[in-house]
Amino acid sequence: MRRALLIAAALAVLILAGLGANTARHWAGLAGPTEAPALRRAELAPFWRVVAPFPRAAETGGAVLLSGCDGVHDNMDFWAGRLAAQGYRALILDSHRPRGLDRFEAWRLVCAGQALPGAERAGDLAVALADPALPQGGRVVLGASHGGWTATEFLRLALTGQAPPGLGGWPSHPKGLLRGLDGVILLYPYCGLLNGADEGDWNAAPPILMILAAEDRIISTPTCEEMADRLRERGARIRVEVLPGADHGFDQRERSALSPLSFDAALRDRTAREVEEFLESLD
Numbered sequence: 001m002r003r004a005l006l007i008a009a010a011l012a013v014l015i016l017a018g019l020g021a022n023t024a025r026h027w028a029g030l031a032g033p034t035e036a037p038a039l040r041r042a043e044l045a046p047f048w049r050v051v052a053p054f055p056r057a058a059e060t061g062g063a064v065l066l067s068g069c070d071g072v073h074d075n076m077d078f079w080a081g082r083l084a085a086q087g088y089r090a091l092i093l094d095s096h097r098p099r100g101l102d103r104f105e106a107w108r109l110v111c112a113g114q115a116l117p118g119a120e121r122a123g124d125l126a127v128a129l130a131d132p133a134l135p136q137g138g139r140v141v142l143g144a145s146h147g148g149w150t151a152t153e154f155l156r157l158a159l160t161g162q163a164p165p166g167l168g169g170w171p172s173h174p175k176g177l178l179r180g181l182d183g184v185i186l187l188y189p190y191c192g193l194l195n196g197a198d199e200g201d202w203n204a205a206p207p208i209l210m211i212l213a214a215e216d217r218i219i220s221t222p223t224c225e226e227m228a229d230r231l232r233e234r235g236a237r238i239r240v241e242v243l244p245g246a247d248h249g250f251d252q253r254e255r256s257a258l259s260p261l262s263f264d265a266a267l268r269d270r271t272a273r274e275v276e277e278f279l280e281s282l283d
Helices: 002-027 037-047 074-085 107-111 118-129 146-160 174-179 221-233 265-281
Strands: 049-051 061-066 088-093 139-144 181-187 208-213 238-243
Touching: 037 118, 049 074, 061 074, 061 118, 061 146, 074 088, 074 139, 074 265, 088 118, 118 139, 118 146, 118 174, 139 146, 146 174, 146 181, 174 181, 181 265, 208 221, 208 265, 221 238, 238 265
Parallel strands: 061 088, 061 139, 139 181, 181 208, 208 238
Antiparallel strands: 049 088
8 A cells, every 4th residue: 555655656746747847848938849830730720710701891801819728619709700790801720629639628738838838829820820811911819818828929929030939930921920910809818927928129019908807717817917017118009908807718608517717798798899999999
């Protein structure tokens, strides 16, 4: 019995050490083998969905939507529909299924920061923004939670010219991708230690709308407010809205059975109005 306990304890130590090393690797911006942008696109494209602008909406541009760490759910369909109603051709970017992160709840590794950190996933966003499936002008990005982290990392990498970890190079010049980007919408993004966005000159970044939940139990809202302040000092144009009474993922109905979070239609509708006002301000 004592031997079994010692073996179990040793295994636990090894697992924790491995998780710690993985977290340190992500914090340092290191990734595994790199791949060419064309190969990344070939892996991603079969899994993304494009929602065309509504028939009566004049085409405004293109949008890329990035889900939270648990993969693509109903909130991405909702936001794609709202953007399509505003004339955007909306691309829902699935980073999970191409990597098998939708199986056996492997997405929990993403939520724990052990797989696919925001800087690495930024390569997916770069490939999508460079894709001919999107109109060339008037592009926006909407990222929820982990997707918001990804969007901030993409901006930092494009502004500094660094290629996203794991991607062998940019699919097109990062300055061109930035010039084609009208705005970025961040819904309750992760802004903690592993988020490396606080770097470089942000004067060339597009306008940013950050929607935060006052009662968020998953990410730290004060930490995001502090990061927004620091990025403003670097030249960023960021508008922050904190929703009273809101918790993380308030716009998502589908979730794990054990999740303590809940959907709030009223808060989702209020956020939709904030998003639409932001998009109108970009004209």
